[in-house]
Amino acid sequence: MQFSLIYIDLDGVLVDILKGLCTLFKLPHLYDRWPQNDRVSRVLGISDAAVWKAVACHSPRWWVQLPVYPHARELVGMLQDHAPIRICTRPAEDPMSAAGKLIWMQNFFGDWAFDHYHLTRHKEELARPDRLLVDDQDHNCEAFAAAGGQVIQFPQPYNRLRKVYLAGEAMGYVRDEFQRLLAL
Numbered sequence: 038m039q040f041s042l043i044y045i046d047l048d049g050v051l052v053d054i055l056k057g058l059c060t061l062f063k064l065p066h067l068y069d070r071w072p073q074n075d076r077v078s079r080v081l082g083i084s085d086a087a088v089w090k091a092v093a094c095h096s097p098r099w100w101v102q103l104p105v106y107p108h109a110r111e112l113v114g115m116l117q118d119h120a121p122i123r124i125c126t127r128p129a130e131d132p133m134s135a136a137g138k139l140i141w142m143q144n145f146f147g148d149w150a151f152d153h154y155h156l157t158r159h160k161e162e163l164a165r166p167d168r169l170l171v172d173d174q175d176h177n178c179e180a181f182a183a184a185g186g187q188v189i190q191f192p193q194p195y196n197r198l199r200k201v202y203l204a205g206e207a208m209g210y211v212r213d214e215f216q217r218l219l220a221l
Contacts (some may be wrong), residue, residue: 038221040120040187041167044160047126047138049173050191051109051145057099061091071194086130093131100137105145108208115215116171124154125163125170161186169218171211189214 048054058077059068078085092099116122124142128135135156142150160177164186172178173191182188192198192207201210
């Protein structure tokens with residue numbers, strides 16, 4: 038299969054937002070023991086609005102300072118060898134999240150980032166049979182596939198691929214899935 042575009046999610050694929058949230062809420066012990074399929078608000082015992090209000094108090098700096106995953110450059114390099122890539126990310130309920138994410142992307146990618154991103158809550162609207170989404174969120178992957186796109190879910194402790202993540206095989210899984218799709 039050839040792809041016309043490959044979309045890479047930012048938070049949870051290139052950026053370690055979970056570590057950022059655990060640090061912000063002073064709960065680093067949760068990082069390695071995050072419950073599967075649990076929302077941040079539920080794990081923290083507060084409302085979604087309270088989570089994003091706390092983040093907004095530190096925005097856009099909080100977004101800019103989120104740590105990059107060690108696999109990020111390898112993942113981008115592997116994918117960009119096969120099709121143009123776009124960063125596809127959902128802005129938070131804080132308008133400054135978009136600014137912080139753009140600064141993070143510029144720090145990581147340089148000026149290339151300003152012409153190669155999509156800020157959207159509706160990633161499925163970008164789906165086509167020749168487009169691939171690499172994303173960590175179960176619902177984003179399901180919606181993109183249902184809209185006709187190709188998907189590789191990035192393993193995380195909070196998604197359906199928790200066992201793959203816990204086994205330390207996230208990038209191996211992504212490489213294998215990508216090779217499988219290329220062979221179609």
